[in-house]
Amino acid sequence: MKKQLRLVCVALILVVSAQVAFGWANATHSYLAKSLGTRSGYQNLNELYGAVLPDAFNLVPDVGNYLDGQSHNNFMAVVGKAWRCDLKSVAFGFASHNAAWGADFTAHQAARTIPGVPPIGWIIYKAELLKPSVEAAVKGILLDADIPDEGPDHLASQIAAVLAPELSHNLVEIAVDILVKSTRSGDRSKNVPSSKAAAT
Numbered sequence: 001m002k003k004q005l006r007l008v009c010v011a012l013i014l015v016v017s018a019q020v021a022f023g024w025a026n027a028t029h030s031y032l033a034k035s036l037g038t039r040s041g042y043q044n045l046n047e048l049y050g051a052v053l054p055d056a057f058n059l060v061p062d063v064g065n066y067l068d069g070q071s072h073n074n075f076m077a078v079v080g081k082a083w084r085c086d087l088k089s090v091a092f093g094f095a096s097h098n099a100a101w102g103a104d105f106t107a108h109q110a111a112r113t114i115p116g117v118p119p120i121g122w123i124i125y126k127a128e129l130l131k132p133s134v135e136a137a138v139k140g141i142l143l144d145a146d147i148p149d150e151g152p153d154h155l156a157s158q159i160a161a162v163l164a165p166e167l168s169h170n171l172v173e174i175a176v177d178i179l180v181k182s183t184r185s186g187d188r189s190k191n192v193p194s195s196k197a198a199a200t
Contacts, residue, residue: 026052027180032103033093043089050093051103072099107173123176127168134171135164 033051037043054075057067070077075098082091096102099109106112111122139160143149149156 026055027177029055029097029103031180033096036096037089037092043085046086046089047093047096050090050095051097053090053094054097054104072097072104075100075102123169123172126172127165130172131164131168134168135160138163138167 029051030048033047034044036047036051054068054071057064057071060067071094075095078094079091082088097104099105106121107123108121110119111125114122114125139149139156142156142159147156147159
């Protein structure tokens with residue numbers, strides 16, 4: 001039983017930790033940046049690149065938290081250093097990602113798209129709605145793996161309660177990214193083959 005518990009815990013930890021780098025991920029930030037300034041061409045590519053750049057430091061050991069904080073909260077330092085047109089486009093995209101008023105602000109701090117919701121981020125709001133279902137599903141998986149839920153510890157319930165908030169948060173972020181990718185793939189150029197055409 002300890003072996004099964006360890007396996008389940010390691011699998012869940014890997015899923016959660018891997019998603020830290022990709023949550024509210026590149027597709028979402030790229031989609032939002034596509035609506036900025038230039039709509040096509042080289043400058044637009046620079047805006048898209050700039051929009052995904054702040055998350056580049058998420059998995060850097062030791063200094064990752066510092067760099068993440070700087071890129072999300074001290075973003076005007078990059079804007080101030082941009083002196084050429086191409087650098088200004090990168091800086092414009094970079095600034096759109098910020099946690100002070102940009103995409104990460106509405107995602108994690110104060111949703112601008114849900115009227116009447118308390119001042120919390122869109123992802124935080126949706127994750128709270130999803131959390132009971134995720135907790136029940138995780139508890140079911142643990143019970144199926146013979147993790148006990150009787151006695152004073154209620155081990156399966158405790159593990160599920162600890163994992164559910166982070167899993168819910170990550171699942172909402174992943175879902176948004178998948179939705180953006182699937183929606184945009186329907187609008188792709190005729191010059192980009194579909195997966196079916198590429199397979200033949």
